[in-house]
Amino acid sequence: MMAKLPEEVLKKGVICSSAGNHAQGVALSAKRLNCNAVIA
DSSP: OGGGSOHHHHHHOEEEOOSSHHHHHHHHHHHHTTOOEEEO
């Protein structure tokens, strides 16, 4: 779903709170989309 975010949103980065599969998915998506991610 991150791929559907507008470019201006991706430039700001994303934040998620997880210690499992969701965190890994967000991290991988952020890397592929060249987007900053904070995982708490």
